[in-house]
Amino acid sequence: MRARIDAACRAVGRDPASVVLTAVSKTQGVQAIDDILATGQRVFGENRVQEAQGRWSDRLPGLPGLELRLIGPLQTNKAADAAALFDVIETLDREKLARALAEAAMKTGRSPCVLVQVNTGAEPQKAGVLPGDVDVLIAAARADYGLTVDGLMCIPPADQDAGPHFAQLAGIAARNGLAVLSMGMSGDFEAAIRHGATHVRVGTALFGERNASPAPSST
Numbered sequence: 001m002r003a004r005i006d007a008a009c010r011a012v013g014r015d016p017a018s019v020v021l022t023a024v025s026k027t028q029g030v031q032a033i034d035d036i037l038a039t040g041q042r043v044f045g046e047n048r049v050q051e052a053q054g055r056w057s058d059r060l061p062g063l064p065g066l067e068l069r070l071i072g073p074l075q076t077n078k079a080a081d082a083a084a085l086f087d088v089i090e091t092l093d094r095e096k097l098a099r100a101l102a103e104a105a106m107k108t109g110r111s112p113c114v115l116v117q118v119n120t121g122a123e124p125q126k127a128g129v130l131p132g133d134v135d136v137l138i139a140a141a142r143a144d145y146g147l148t149v150d151g152l153m154c155i156p157p158a159d160q161d162a163g164p165h166f167a168q169l170a171g172i173a174a175r176n177g178l179a180v181l182s183m184g185m186s187g188d189f190e191a192a193i194r195h196g197a198t199h200v201r202v203g204t205a206l207f208g209e210r211n212a213s214p215a216p217s218s219t
Helices: 002-011 030-038 049-056 076-085 095-108 131-143 162-175 189-194
Strands: 020-024 043-046 067-070 088-092 113-118 149-154 180-182 199-202
Touching (some): 002 189, 049 067, 088 149, 131 149, 189 199
Parallel strands (some): 020 043, 020 199, 088 113
């Protein structure tokens, strides 16, 4: 997988080190995660706070350098738990959640970096702020709630060409001075890299098909 990422970067004149591989470990068993950890992989994505707590809380002391990223929807009542566990929350999509994350930072003493999730396809069943409302949310998160907004995340519609969605996300990031673009999954990460992805979220291509899919795919 790393070789494919590196090749995709070289094809467009990018430094391979500019793209981070996020291994999406949701629903995976202990042995599967141990196998990936043994390769030196240290960036992992999870969809659910409670599931991630059970999987990682006991592992953290023995894994210096581990980075956990929340890539699934976050309820406001789970904000404090998420802030205590995750290094990055990729799914800020409303002002109410920005407020909850600010309050969680005060409560826990931890303030994860934040990405704003953009619903580029305006799909009613999918989380994410609509493209036309992104700038306002970013400004509020920064100015009103003191959050560190590093970038954007999207999950393009499964039945559409992902390229235009990645290009749209890159444009929104550029006008807001955001450097991080979490976009691209197992089937389209090479296209995402062509459009400037800095983080690609890969699950199936690393772990194989899942036994269960409790939430909309972010991999």
